[in-house]
Amino acid sequence: MPRVAMIGGGSWATAIIKMLSDNITAKEIYWWMRNAEAIAHLQKYKHNPNYLSSVEIRIPETHISNDISEIISNADYVILNVPAAFLKETLKDITPEQLKGKKIISAIKGIVPDENLIIGEFINQKYNVPLEDIVVISGPCHAEEVALEKLSYLTIASVNVDLASTFAGLLNTRYIKTNVSDDIFGTEYAAVLKNIYAVASGICHGVGYGDNFQAVLISNAIREINRFVDIVHPISRDIKESAYLGDLLVTAYSQFSRNRTFGNMIGKGYTVKSAQLEMAMVAEGYYAVNCMHHINKKYKVDMPISRAVYAILYEKHSPHIEMRLLTEQLS
Numbered sequence: 001m002p003r004v005a006m007i008g009g010g011s012w013a014t015a016i017i018k019m020l021s022d023n024i025t026a027k028e029i030y031w032w033m034r035n036a037e038a039i040a041h042l043q044k045y046k047h048n049p050n051y052l053s054s055v056e057i058r059i060p061e062t063h064i065s066n067d068i069s070e071i072i073s074n075a076d077y078v079i080l081n082v083p084a085a086f087l088k089e090t091l092k093d094i095t096p097e098q099l100k101g102k103k104i105i106s107a108i109k110g111i112v113p114d115e116n117l118i119i120g121e122f123i124n125q126k127y128n129v130p131l132e133d134i135v136v137i138s139g140p141c142h143a144e145e146v147a148l149e150k151l152s153y154l155t156i157a158s159v160n161v162d163l164a165s166t167f168a169g170l171l172n173t174r175y176i177k178t179n180v181s182d183d184i185f186g187t188e189y190a191a192v193l194k195n196i197y198a199v200a201s202g203i204c205h206g207v208g209y210g211d212n213f214q215a216v217l218i219s220n221a222i223r224e225i226n227r228f229v230d231i232v233h234p235i236s237r238d239i240k241e242s243a244y245l246g247d248l249l250v251t252a253y254s255q256f257s258r259n260r261t262f263g264n265m266i267g268k269g270y271t272v273k274s275a276q277l278e279m280a281m282v283a284e285g286y287y288a289v290n291c292m293h294h295i296n297k298k299y300k301v302d303m304p305i306s307r308a309v310y311a312i313l314y315e316k317h318s319p320h321i322e323m324r325l326l327t328e329q330l331s
């Protein structure tokens with residue numbers, strides 16, 4: 001029987017626990033989260049008190065813990081699902097030996113700060129996990145719609161497509177369909193970048209641009225994603241596929257998007273700190289744009305939207321002025 005460990009206690013972790021539980025393949029599920037109070041609540045009431053609290057959790061009490069070593073030791077598949085900014089801290093007591101022989105699944109859409117590595121690269125380089133044992137889960141899919149059992153498609157990517165297919169088999173349900181891809185690098189980078197463009201989309205909405213301009217912004221954004229992934233990992237791919245264009249669209253337009261909500265507040269004049277406090281969830285795009293700024297010093301890809309978001313969030317440029325300057329560069 002496959003044994004799956006979830007590392008992270010937020011919305012996406014809760015949604016994937018639901019998929020794993022609703023999927024018909026028999027499996028053991030283990031769950032790590034840092035918050036002891038949330039664990040006690042979960043064990044008693046069978047709901048995550050802080051995220052997607054309508055979802056009923058049907059895993060044994062003893063399988064939920066804040067002892068990460070114990071949870072990882074139980075599993076064949078380890079799903080990493082904390083925001084990228086906190087991954088290093090979360091794994092600080094875990095050694096490469098503890099991950100040896102395990103399949104590592106990243107559900108994170110972000111870059112490890114300071115290292116400036118996507119999650120697959122980080123796990124491969126810092127924990128010596130072979131690339132063949134690494135899988136990423138991508139969207140387009142919002143946790144909130146999983147909770148409502150709305151039909152959603154996931155892309156499961158790995159250089160090892162057999163492993164990706166096997167893992168996809170643990171997620172499929174009546175409301176979850178999976179595509180398998182061998183483009184792990186393109187899928188990860190596209191998922192990181194779309195968060196930045198959703199922040200841009202929110203900023204534009206916040207400063208007063210309408211749907212006409214949003215459409216131009218997003219059609220430029222997908223070209224920006226295409227330019228970047230083509231340079232970093234030049235293989236033949238169709239950027240219109242769900243994992244790339246679809247993920248960008250859902251994040252840029254959905255009412256559930258945390259990145260767009262965050263950007264909207266910035267456009268309306270909130271500071272970064274006040275927007276983050278107001279959200280109570282994590283917008284990966286804020287961290288990602290800083291990492292991408294550094295990563296792109298190497299690749300020098302023309303990325304005017306990403307540059308504008310960086311200038312607004314990290315150089316404190318006015319959203320109004322920066323977006324007006326950006327409009328001169330789009331077509």
Ligand SMILES: NC(=O)C1=CN([C@@H]2O[C@H](COP(=O)(O)OP(=O)(O)OC[C@H]3O[C@@H](n4cnc5c(N)ncnc54)[C@H](OP(=O)(O)O)[C@@H]3O)[C@@H](O)[C@H]2O)C=CC1
Pocket residue numbers: 008009010011012013034035050051081082083084086089107108109110139141142143144280281282283284
């Ligand atoms: N939500 C979604 O629909 C989707 C999310 N993802 C990705 O999933 C990953 C996790 O995001 P998501 O579940 O949405 O997160 P949420 O915004 O729902 O929750 C935030 C999570 O971050 C943790 N956290 C906050 N601050 C810290 C900190 N200082 N140190 C350690 N942990 C902290 C929280 O823990 P605590 O509760 O203990 O504070 C909580 O588990 C991200 O990479 C995201 O891009 C991917 C696809 C869909």
Ligand SMILES: O=C(CO)COP(=O)(O)O
Pocket residue numbers: 109138139140141142195198247250251252254256257258259260283
């Ligand atoms: O990645 C996601 C959907 O695919 C979630 O990110 P947002 O909440 O910012 O849209």
